[in-house]
Amino acid sequence: MAESLQKPHAIMIPYPLQGHVIPFVHLAMKLASKGFTITFINTESIHHQISTAQPQNNPIRDDIFAGARKSGLDIRYATVSDGLPLGFDRSLNHDQFMECILHVFSAHVDELVGKIVRSDDPPLTLLVADTFYVWPSTIANKYNLVNVSFWTEPTLVLTLYYHLYLLRKHGHFACHDKRDDTIDYIPGVRSIEPTDLMSYLQATDVSTVVHRIIYKAFKDVKKADFIICNTVHELESETISALHQKQSTYAIGPVFPNGFTKSTVATSLWSESDSTQWLDTKPHGSVLYVSFGSYAHTSKHDIVEIAHGLLLSRVNFVWVLRPDIVSSDDTDFLPVGFENQIKDQGLIMTWCCQIDVISHPAIGGFLTHCGWNSILESIWCTLPLICFPLLTDQFTNRKLVVDDWKIGINLCDRKVVRRDEVSIKINRLMHEKTSEDLRNEIRKLRKTLENALAADGSSEKNLTQLIKDVKAKIQKRQGHATWQRDNPLANHA
Template sequence: MENHLNSLSNSNSNSNSNSNSKKPRAIIIAHPLQGHLIPTIQLAIKLASKGISITFINTENIHHQITTSNPTAIDTDGGGDIFIEARNSSGLDIDYMTVSDGLPLEFDRSLYHDQWVGATIHCFPAHVEVAVAKIVRSKPLTCCLIVDSYSVWASKVAKKFGLFHVSFWTEAAMVLDFYFHLHLLKENGHVGPGSNARNDTIDYIPGISSVKRSDLTSYLQEEDLTTMSHQCILPSMEDTKRADFILGNNVHELEAQTIEAIQKTTPFYAIGPLFPPGFTKSPVASSLWAESNCIDWLDSKSPSSVLYISFGSYAHISKEELEEIANGIKLSRVNFLWVIRPDMVSSDDLDPLPIGFRNEVCDRGMIVTWTCQTSVLSHRAIGGFLTHCGWNSTLESIWCEIPLLCFPLLTDQFTNRKLIVDDWKIGCNLCDEKPVKREEVSQKIKDLISGSMGYELKDKIKGVKRILENAMTTNGSSDKNVDSFINELIGADINKKST
């Protein structure tokens, strides 16, 4: 590991000009999941474009998956530096390092989830400390540590090395508001033992008018709060409260009431949406699976005639649910592009689709293991998105004006569904009650692609997209918030060094 740190760091440092030596440096550590990695990479690019020097730390496992899946986009001669194109084409000052997460590269983190979570809590921080110590010694102007909010150790490491702790929140602000007021949810009996019996309205969270218990994150809907996942999530939220700053991949105007409630106790800067320059093509490879080229197939389809289906990079779906959805798709007779990653049901079930399904729909469907989602969503042929309601997928769909059919599976996706369907009205539930049934799936798909529901949702989503566009313009809220954060950080760093 140490040799790999040296080779990447030294080769990158040599590419930086001497003029960069006096710029403040931020260490950014990505959470080792695809949905967190993507916006974290864009955060690094955003801050570097604003004049901050960056050292980006990835896990060896995620690095290995990226370089294996994107061999033509990686500088293999330089040790696999994923930022080589961003640095060469835009002159961005970004160093790149990798560290172990404490598990062997070959270990199946999807199949053995609890062991992986345990390693991120207990083993990963030790490797991070070694890397941060090395950076601080060689880069004396390092001023802050930017770490994903789902880390239990960030404030401790930042304090040890005299760095400001910046927490990076990659989800809706409403989710953070839930976690910050977990004590209220517990006191009122909506979270914890016996909470499954509660179906009354939750109307006491600051910044949130009202929600149902089913709108909480999946982990807060569980009565047992002692699982390995809870041992990571709940302490990490307490650690996030201790952060000097929080950066959110959000837009202030989308969740103004909630964000302003958070800001009363914590410096929170909504700086999203964090999209690649040009949206469809990032200068930094981040895909953990090889991407199939679907564009030629989409080019052959009529405008707005194709349903895009993807349940994201992390959550699993049951085989029974998958079969009902597949049969509903078949009954709808709609053109579709479906992403089915290899471990979507289980690493032990590589083709969970119903027997014969692929042959029966081959005339109107394309099934791939992974693809470039931004390229797909921005294609004229896409008319709707059947989604798990991940936050990245939500923001990307808004930008591309693609209405959503919502089927949340895990974590923040239930809260995102509430925002999409109930608040912003840019999507519809795939099924009103579980279990999901093929007949309802078929009808909802047809209504989305060729019915009045699709037209109504598209009209709504245009207005929400304008909110994102305005925030991203010069002097828009997100652009100003990035500048405000940098000014506050530099000012705080100067004051700290002068005392």
């Protein structure tokens, strides 16, 4: 019994999107290095995509943590059905996919957790689930697990969802005559414009499947024992402190792989191309990296205008273009002859290891969709940003980057993307005085991240405190369970 108390066993379940899987994997490695046993669960679909993206003879095709275990980490790996067949196109049929995550997925998780509880050693004591899931408190209560909610985006986004009832009450969300004045009543948020809210909170139709997930998930998170955030306390101190007063919240980010090098664990959903040889031929800081992430879509018009803008700018670029960036059934979206026109100015890839590319000395800036992983990685590599938010938290992340931290600029000041403006903004980021101002600010933020991850830094201290608090909570739970078992009449008293 004493041994099981000393070695917590956590089951970790990321949301089935690459941007969520990546920080979950790195957190699993971090907790395992601190003495935890981890059982990491991917959906069968995510596992299939990751394994298919690997070379045929790679042992991690079956178990992505095979390499991590060789280094002595106690990480087991399993998969679970999300309720849909492997061949189902989740990108093209987004709403059906989300309906399954909302209604069907929890039954499969319940069955798997039950099996692990009955068979595993050390005993399962802890659930670390993505905050966007609607079921963690139910599963945690059923199996007497400590419930840790892992939030993979900025705390600003979390606290806006957390206080959805205030936005509704004040008429900034889900109202017929929605207010468009500044929002200044959310605890820990000085002020925010309605146009900087997440896309789902700006929507007119608030009855979609994603909205129903949001309503349930952010009701459920309030039942968690602990919330952990992939952010740094110093970057969002007021927001984190205000939330911590309501519920135990720990900033433990940025959750990166050791040494900010390519992870030993595969997380990519597509085969990665290597751009090193091409980048080696380019001057230091001369290349713009362009990527719109693993999930969000944009229009053919926007891709065409950005393509022409890149050409007009004459700046060297590496552009990561997923085949489904417009949609799964429209893969012909570049201007006619574009790949011949770019000659040696640009390199287009379907996918890459982003950490490898942006840490190359030739990269000098990043045109991004404002995904949170991309922002944290850019700060670490001191790359200023051109922001082109497409979906969900990206609009709020843009506010942090451009308005609050001054480490980036907007791609377009109007609603419509235009090639001439794209060209101007690229040159502003890469060459003009604006560029140096942005770089000065981002160097300061890089230092903040470094300090947070140091042995006496805020993130490292918060992680240590979290582990101590989790172990105390496990002991309390196990002690209570033992008492109940020894006193069967107590429940009927």
